[in-house]
Amino acid sequence: MTHTDSTSSAERDAMERALLLARVHGVPGPNPRVGCVLLAPDGTVLAEGYHRGAGTPHAEVDALSAAAAAGADVHGATAVVTLEPCNHTGRTGPCAQALLAAGVARVVVGQPDPNPVAAGGASTLREAGVDVVTGVLAGEAARLNRAWTFAVTHGRPFVTWKFATTLDGRSAAADGTSRWISSPAARRDTHRLRAECDVMLVGTGTVVTDDPLLTVRDADDQPLPVQPLRVVMGERDLPADARVLGPDAETLHLRTRSPREALEALHAREARHVFLEGGPTLAAAFVADGYVDEVVVYVAPLLLGAGRNAVAELGISTIADALHLGVVDAGTVGEGDETNVRLVLRPPVTRGGEA
Numbered sequence: 001m002t003h004t005d006s007t008s009s010a011e012r013d014a015m016e017r018a019l020l021l022a023r024v025h026g027v028p029g030p031n032p033r034v035g036c037v038l039l040a041p042d043g044t045v046l047a048e049g050y051h052r053g054a055g056t057p058h059a060e061v062d063a064l065s066a067a068a069a070a071g072a073d074v075h076g077a078t079a080v081v082t083l084e085p086c087n088h089t090g091r092t093g094p095c096a097q098a099l100l101a102a103g104v105a106r107v108v109v110g111q112p113d114p115n116p117v118a119a120g121g122a123s124t125l126r127e128a129g130v131d132v133v134t135g136v137l138a139g140e141a142a143r144l145n146r147a148w149t150f151a152v153t154h155g156r157p158f159v160t161w162k163f164a165t166t167l168d169g170r171s172a173a174a175d176g177t178s179r180w181i182s183s184p185a186a187r188r189d190t191h192r193l194r195a196e197c198d199v200m201l202v203g204t205g206t207v208v209t210d211d212p213l214l215t216v217r218d219a220d221d222q223p224l225p226v227q228p229l230r231v232v233m234g235e236r237d238l239p240a241d242a243r244v245l246g247p248d249a250e251t252l253h254l255r256t257r258s259p260r261e262a263l264e265a266l267h268a269r270e271a272r273h274v275f276l277e278g279g280p281t282l283a284a285a286f287v288a289d290g291y292v293d294e295v296v297v298y299v300a301p302l303l304l305g306a307g308r309n310a311v312a313e314l315g316i317s318t319i320a321d322a323l324h325l326g327v328v329d330a331g332t333v334g335e336g337d338e339t340n341v342r343l344v345l346r347p348p349v350t351r352g353g354e355a
Contacts (some may be wrong), residue, residue, distance in 0.1 A: 003173040005341045006133055007108060007133055007136055008043060010022070010039060010044075010137065011043075011078065011080055011133075011136070012038065012044030013139070014037040014039055014045070014074065014078075014080035014108070015037075015080050015108065015110060015136050015137045015141075015151055016137065016248040017035070017037050017045075017048065017083070018035035018036055018037045018048070018050075018059075018080055018082045018110070019035060019082050019110070019137065019140055019141060020035070020082060021036075021037075021048060021049075021050040022034050022035035022059070022082050022144055023035075023060075023144060025050045025052065025348075026050065026051060026052075026144075027052065027053045027226055028147075028195075028196060028197055028226075028228065028272065028273060028306065029053055029054055029198050029270070030054050030055050030143075030222050030270035030271075030272060031051060031053065031148075032051070032083055032145040032148045032149075033050075033051065033082075033144055033145055033148075034050065034051045034059040034081065034082050034083045034202070034265075034329065035048070035049070035057065035059050035060065035080075035081070035082050036048065036049045036059035036060045036063040036079060036081040036082070037077055037079075037080045037081065037122035037303055038048065038063050038067055038072075038077050038078070038080075038104075039070075039077060039078040039080060041077070041078075041105075041135065042079055043075055046067050046070075046073075046074060046077055047063050047067035047070060047074075048063055049061070049062025049063030049064070049065070049066050050062060052064055054270075057084075058074035058085075058086065058095050059081060059082070059095075060079060060081055060085055060098060060099055061093040061095060061098050063079070064098060064099075064102050067173045074102050074103060074104060075102070075103035075104075075105075076103065076104075076105045077102075077103075077104050077105065077106075078104070078105065078108060079099055079107045079108070080107075080108040080109070080136075081095075081102050081105070081107065081108070081109060082109075082110040082111065082141045082144065083109070083110060083111050083113055083145070084109050084111065084112045084119065084121050084122050084134070085098075085099060085107065085109075085121035085122070085125065086113065086121055087113075087119060087120035087121040087123075087124050087152070088117055091245070092288070094121070094124075095121060096120075096124045096125050096171060096299075097124075098121075099125065099130070100124075100125065100128050100130070104130065105130060105131065106130065106131040106132075106133070107122070107125055107130055107131070107132050107133070108133045108136050108158075109122060109132065109133065109134045109135070109136065110135075110136055110137050110138055110140070110141030110142075110147075111138055111141035111142050111144075111145065112135075112156050114136060114149050114152055114153050115152045122134060122286040128322045129204040130250075134211035143274075145188075145243070145332075146153060146158070146320065147196075147197075147272050148272045150272075150293065151271075151272040152272075153272070154352040155267065155352060156263045156264070156267050156291075156351075156352065157199065157263055157266050157267055157271045157272055157273055157274045158273050158274070158293050158294070159263070159276055159292050159293050159294070160193070160197065160273065160274070160275050160276065160293065160294045160295075160296060160298040161276040161283055161286060161287070161292045161294070161295050161296070162190060162193065162275060162276065162277055162295075162297070162298075163216065163277070163283065163297055163298075163310050163311075164181045164182035164186065164297070164298040164299075164300065164340075165181065165293075165297060165298070165299055165300070165301070165310040166181060166241055166299075166300055166303060166304050166307075167299065167301065167302060168303055168304060169309060169310055170304040170306070170307040170308060170309065170310070171279070171308050171309065171310040172306070172307050172308040173281060173302070173306075173307045173308075174306040174307045176308070178210070178308075179210075181300050181302065182298045182300055182340055183298075183333070183334045183337075183338040183340045184298075184334070184338055184341065185333045185334025185335075185338045185339075186298040186333050186334065186340040186342065187221060187344065188211070189298075189333045191216050191217050191218070193225055193228060193275065193296060194216045194275055195216045195224060195228075196226065196273065197228050197229050197273040197274065197275040197307045198227050198229060198271050198272055198273055198341035199229050199266055199273065199274045199275065199276050200214045200229070200230050200231065200277065200278075201231045201232075201233060201262070201274050201275065201276045201277065201278060201282075202214065202221065202231075202232055202233070202244075202276075202277055202278040202282070203232070203233050203234045203278040203279055203281060204232055204233070204234030204235070204236050205221065205234065205278075205279050205280035205281060205282070206277070206278050206279045206282070207232055207238055207239070207242050207244055208238075208239065208277070211239075211242060211243050211244075212243065212244075212277075213242060213243045213244065213246070213248060214230040214232075214244050214249070214251075214277075215227055215248050215249055216228065223248060223284055226322035227248065227249035227250075228249070228275070229249070229250050229251075229252060229271065230249050230250065230251040230252070230321050230345065231251070231252045231254060231262075231266065231274075232244060232251065232252070232253050232254070233254045233256065233257070233262050233278070233282065233310055234254075234255070234256075234257060234282075235256070235257060238253060244354075254266075255276060257285065258285075259285050259286045259289045259291045260289065260291070263291060266287065270303075272344050276292070279308075280308060280309055280310060280311050281312045283287040283310070283312070284311050284312035284313060284314055287311060287314060287317065287323070287347075288314055288353040289351070289353055290347075290349065290350050291348070291350065292347055292350065293345070293350045294328075294344065294345070294346060295325060295345040295346070295347070296342070296343070296344050296345075297310075297342070297343045297345070298333070298340045298341070298342055299340060299341040299342075299343065300340050301339065301340075323347065324348060325345035325346060325347055325348075326345060326346045326347075327342075327343065327344075328344040328346050328347055328350065329342075329343070329344040330342070330343050330344075
């Protein structure tokens with residue numbers, strides 16, 4: 001079977017649980033976030049599992065191991081998994097074969113695997129006589145791994161450009177000061193977004209001017225145990241005492257001004273989601289070349305009247321040629337004097353890995 005209307009309430013509840021496991025415990029990186037719940041024929045939960053990152057057991061195998069440790073019999077069970085079980089041997093073995101070996105009778109899938117190297121698990125299971133249902137909470141499953149899906153289908157990392165601006169489009173005052181245009185609430189929200197990415201990207205100019213640490217911190221301003229790769233892009237040398245070169249996280253200096261070359265290098269390192277926080281020059285380069293896939297902007301209720309623009313020259317001379325961004329979400333963060341407007345925007349067209 002392939003229709004989602006054939007699922008039970010227990011299976012749909014299990015898919016919601018599997019998505020939560022993947023969202024909470026999954027980590028950014030080369031592999032997708034995946035959760036799995038094993039159900040007995042009567043709908044009771046036997047075990048659950050999730051993927052913890054590259055090189056660790058996949059969610060299905062993790063759940064099967066948990067069931068074995070608990071002494072649960074999974075023969076004839078249903079595996080509810082957020083992503084189609086893989087069908088290849090990479091760092092770990094194929095999950096489709098693991099499910100078959102365990103005697104699972106039914107598999108309920110959220111998102112089909114977009115990776116041509118790993119896809120085909122559903123077909124393998126069906127051919128072996130397993131009842132497979134696909135597309136259960138498919139939208140939620142796809143949103144969970146949107147950046148990973150984009151990267152494996154386009155051959156380059158998904159790029160989120162984040163910046164903070166005043167009402168009149170300034171990212172810094174005339175004297176160069178920019179801390180802090182956004183409110184504390186907006187900065188906390190930024191760290192939440194940073195934690196979803198595996199690369200933080202700035203230009204050499206930002207390092208020289210602002211000396212950022214480029215780490216991800218929690219609500220108490222403490223560093224998270226897993227940090228994204230810090231990447232500085234540009235040809236000039238970095239100051240030896242730059243904080244980004246410290247031991248807080250790994251740092252890579254890409255000596256190029258080309259967004260395409262930078263993204264190729266990062267994709268080769270299996271980066272899937274780049275968080276671009278560079279200054280106006282770097283931002284303009286990515287926008288002009290079509291390598292921004294999402295824009296997150298925090299607008300502070302401030303007016304400067306002069307100062308550095310949020311983005312540099314884009315070669316647009318008339319309003320008819322303006323770049324129109326689609327509004328995905330609009331809201332506020334913070335309260336009272338800390339209120340900022342947060343916009344999530346999508347460019348009309350971006351480039352894949354072929355450009």
